[in-house]
Amino acid sequence: MRAMVYRGPYKIRVEEKDIPKIEHPNDAIVRVTTGAICGSDLHLYHGMMPDTRVGMTFGHEFVGVVHEVGSSVQNLVPGDRVMVPFNVYCGSCYFCSRGLFSNCHNVNPNATAVGGIYGYSHTCGGYDGGQAEFVRVPFADVGPAKIPDWMDEEDAVLLTDALPTGYFGAQLGDIVQGDTVVVFGAGPVGLFAAKSAWLMGAGRVIVIDHLEYRLEKARTFAHAETYNFVEYDDIVVHLKKATDYLGADVVIDAVGAEADGNFLQHVTAAKLKLQGGSPVALNWAIDAVRKGGTVSVVGAYGPIFSAVKFGDAVNKGLTLRMNQCPVKRQWPRLFEHIRNGYLKPSDIVTHRVPLEHIAEGYHIFSAKLDDCIKPLIVSTPA
Amino acid sequence: MAEIPTPYTAGKPALKESVEELRARIPGWGVDLDPADRPSFPREQPGIETGAHWDFPERQQEDWPRERSIEHAFLTPVFGTSTPPKGTSGAIRKYAYKYSEGRAAHWLLLIAADRVDAWEHHLRSLATLRPDNPVTETGVLSEFSRRGLGSRFGKKRADVNHQWIDPLLVGGPWVLAGLGGVAAVRALRRAAVGRK
Numbered sequence: 001m002r003a004m005v006y007r008g009p010y011k012i013r014v015e016e017k018d019i020p021k022i023e024h025p026n027d028a029i030v031r032v033t034t035g036a037i038c039g040s041d042l043h044l045y046h047g048m049m050p051d052t053r054v055g056m057t058f059g060h061e062f063v064g065v066v067h068e069v070g071s072s073v074q075n076l077v078p079g080d081r082v083m084v085p086f087n088v089y090c091g092s093c094y095f096c097s098r099g100l101f102s103n104c105h106n107v108n109p110n111a112t113a114v115g116g117i118y119g120y121s122h123t124c125g126g127y128d129g130g131q132a133e134f135v136r137v138p139f140a141d142v143g144p145a146k147i148p149d150w151m152d153e154e155d156a157v158l159l160t161d162a163l164p165t166g167y168f169g170a171q172l173g174d175i176v177q178g179d180t181v182v183v184f185g186a187g188p189v190g191l192f193a194a195k196s197a198w199l200m201g202a203g204r205v206i207v208i209d210h211l212e213y214r215l216e217k218a219r220t221f222a223h224a225e226t227y228n229f230v231e232y233d234d235i236v237v238h239l240k241k242a243t244d245y246l247g248a249d250v251v252i253d254a255v256g257a258e259a260d261g262n263f264l265q266h267v268t269a270a271k272l273k274l275q276g277g278s279p280v281a282l283n284w285a286i287d288a289v290r291k292g293g294t295v296s297v298v299g300a301y302g303p304i305f306s307a308v309k310f311g312d313a314v315n316k317g318l319t320l321r322m323n324q325c326p327v328k329r330q331w332p333r334l335f336e337h338i339r340n341g342y343l344k345p346s347d348i349v350t351h352r353v354p355l356e357h358i359a360e361g362y363h364i365f366s367a368k369l370d371d372c373i374k375p376l377i378v379s380t381p382a
Numbered sequence: 383m384a385e386i387p388t389p390y391t392a393g394k395p396a397l398k399e400s401v402e403e404l405r406a407r408i409p410g411w412g413v414d415l416d417p418a419d420r421p422s423f424p425r426e427q428p429g430i431e432t433g434a435h436w437d438f439p440e441r442q443q444e445d446w447p448r449e450r451s452i453e454h455a456f457l458t459p460v461f462g463t464s465t466p467p468k469g470t471s472g473a474i475r476k477y478a479y480k481y482s483e484g485r486a487a488h489w490l491l492l493i494a495a496d497r498v499d500a501w502e503h504h505l506r507s508l509a510t511l512r513p514d515n516p517v518t519e520t521g522v523l524s525e526f527s528r529r530g531l532g533s534r535f536g537k538k539r540a541d542v543n544h545q546w547i548d549p550l551l552v553g554g555p556w557v558l559a560g561l562g563g564v565a566a567v568r569a570l571r572r573a574a575v576g577r578k
Contacts, residue, residue, distance in 0.1 A: 008500030010552045011519035024442040024460055047500075050492035051475065053465040054503040072440070075433060090460065091434030098426040106439055109450035109458045113483050116462070122449075122475075123492070126462030138460050142433045171422045177415055178397050198408040201415040203397040210540040223408050230538045244395050245387040260540040271547050273493050290389070304489045326422065329430075333414070333421045342410025360528075363521030367545065370528035 003057045003132030004358045009047030010366075012359050017057070020128065020136035025072035028140035030082060034157045035130045035377035036061035037358075038086075039187050040300040042366050043257050044121060048273055049302055051110065051122040058119040059377070060086035061160045062130030063153060066140075073140045082144040084137055085327030086161040088116030088127055091142035102324035107138065113303060115324065123303060131358060131377055145331065154376065155338060158188070158345035162374070164330035165298050166192025166254065170200055172296035172321040173250035178203035182239060182248040182288055183224070184281040186214035188348055188374045189298060190254035194222035197250075199342060206242070208235060208284075210260055213371040221347055229261055229284075239288040247290030255281035256299025265307065276302035283309045289318060297322035351375040449479045471499035501555075520552060 005015045020029055038061050044052050066080040076082065089096050089104035095115075096104050107116035108125035116138075119129015129135065137144055147156045166189045175181060181197040183190045186209035197205045206225045207218035215226040227242075229235040240247060257277030258270045261284070269278035277300075285295045286309050295318055313320060337343045350373045353361035361375045388395045404411045414420055439459040446466050450457050467475045478491035507514045517523065524530075534542050 007503065007514055007519055010548065011500075011514065011516065012521075013515075013519045023463060025440055047496060050489045050496065051478075052496055053467075053471075054499050055465040057464070072435075074435065088460075088462075090439050091432030092436055092439065096432055096434070097430065098428050099422075099430040100426065101432075106458050107460050109448055109454060109461045110479075111451050111483055112453040116460075122462070122464070126464045128462065128464040139434070139439070141435065168422060171420050174417060176417065177401075177412070196414075198404070198411050199414045200417075200420070201412045203399070203404070210538065212537060228538055230540050243388075246389045246395065260544075263543060266541075266544055267547065271544065271551060302489075303483065304486070304493075329421045337410060337413070340410065340413075342413060359519055359521035360524040361521070363524050364528050367525075367530070367533070368539070368541070369524060369530055369533040371533070 001133035002355055003128070004059065004355065006044065006052065006056050006058060007054055010045065012045065012058075012362055014356055014358060017132070019134045022068060022070045023136065024138060025070040026139050026141055027070040028066050028073060028076055028137045028144065029068040030062075030064040030084065030130075030135050030137050030144070031067045032062045032064040032130045032133060032135055033379055034063050034153050035059050036157050036160075036162070037131070037361055037365050037375045037377065038161055039189065040120070040256065042362075043300060043302065045362055045366060046258070046270055048257060048270060048277075049121045049123060050304070053122060056119065056121070057128040057132050059129030059131030059135070060118040060120055061157055061162065062118075062135065063147060063156045063160065064130070064135070067134060069140060075141045076144065076146075081147045083147050083156045083160055084118070084130070084144045085164075086117055087143065087324070087327055088118060088125060088138055089143060090139055096142075099326060099329055100323075101326035101328060111303070117324075131355065133355070143328065145328070148335065150339070151335070152346060154346035154349055155344070157376065158348075158374075159331065159334060160327065161325070162188040163192045163334060163343065163345045164327045165189050165325040166194075167196040167330055167334060168323075168325040169193040169252045169254060169296050169298035170196035172298070172323070173197070173252055173294050174319070174321070175200040175202055175250055177201035179249040180204045180206070180243055182206045182208065182251045182285075183254055184208050184252065184259075184285055185254035185256075185299065186211065186218045186226070187254065190252070191218060191222050191348055191373075192345070193252045193254050193298065194218060194224045195343065197252075198223065199337065202250075206239070206248070208239075211368055214373060217348065217373060235261070236284055236287040243290070247293060248288055249290060250294050250296065251285040251289040253281045253285045253295065253297045253299045257301050259299075269306070275306045276304035277306050279306045279308045282306075286313045286316070286318065289316070291316045292318070294319040294321060298325065348374045349376055352378045354378055449476055451479065451483055453482050469499075469502050471495040471502055474498060516552060516556070
């Protein structure tokens, strides 16, 4: 089969690999029909995530058709069209049995602090991902679900991570009616978080980024008020002024490890790998939220230390909430919202790249060329 | 006297828009208004239906000594088999797993192993019919087809101030290795001439 393969920081290529085998009785092998590049894939691509090995296939956002199932699989048969959450999880450990699917203890021997994620380094379990023609899907009776007939394939692929993560980020904010919500980052997750904040009754939603075309999308897609932090000497002071010096009730960090806005933080994290992530957005979140407010973190950070302004969080009495999203818990509600027309996830897709051209896809997304917001990996040229 | 800003007195700021205006402007505004009626509330839901039909999963076969965190009691029943550790980088990785996730040494050794791994593969690729190609593998040609300059300049982007570092990170080690190779050849030549 053809698969994307990591060759070192900033370098990937497509290679011929063996089709994955059933390695456990509850495995399925899925033929991928549509995949996506996630913003968090860029942290791997840039060599920021420890234990990212040359030869690995990335990709944790994908949908496809069941090709083969293991002997204990009860819920799927070959030919089923399935969507697969980015979480690899067993459904039966202490954490899964309480709904913390992203914190599964039975699927990642390499680390206890994070669960399993497809194509996301050995720190997340060493599973090859879905930027390939085929992928091994463990616990086929637990993670994947059949794609409803009425659902568009591109909406389905965005339901495997980006939309549920944004929606989950808004939930972590514990938004109540009338809250002012600030979202740092107008990428796919930030756009969905902003949109979701309205569903939860926000009275005002503000999105911050430095890419004008993404802020434009935040205005049109997410109905948000926007500010480009490059235009302000100090975005925190501006947000204080914009909220009558109170600060926002809720701030969502949808940026994570490669945040811009502070050269030293960015370079030490993203270029020199001396921090687990550049915590610029997180520090701005801590400073821009009101005392007693909530900071929700769904941006991805690596496991190494980061220079976070923790003292301000303590002194302001903040609630910090964060996790990788337990995707499947969000699905029933999100399916409803899509059916009712409140959400149309594929509206954020800007690029459709064939697998053979995936190196260009990564570069376009990474360098933010051509107004790229969300690139999909398609099986045929579009 | 000017009006006193919100936090200096007890009152809450008024909404910029009424609930009716928000409902009219935002499709679905407030449909998830009740915090107790959201999918991830409460955070922990003991007994949640997952589809698992086992108490503890059957164990996947271990085909090579699988590295694992020493914070785990045992090898997890299911694990990825993407890329077994090999070579010098593999030895560094195995050593890194002697340290817990709480130790900086664990992560810094893994990051070092990642860099060594890339070099091992780059060098090995030079002896194959498909050596690493920094032009195709970086996708850099999309700079020409996807408005590289137009996407960056005159756009008030914050990342332009550090993107110049990327080519140095990708190409710099190759240039240094090339210079090192030239220096080594020259030194060998000088030594050979000296022997005559």
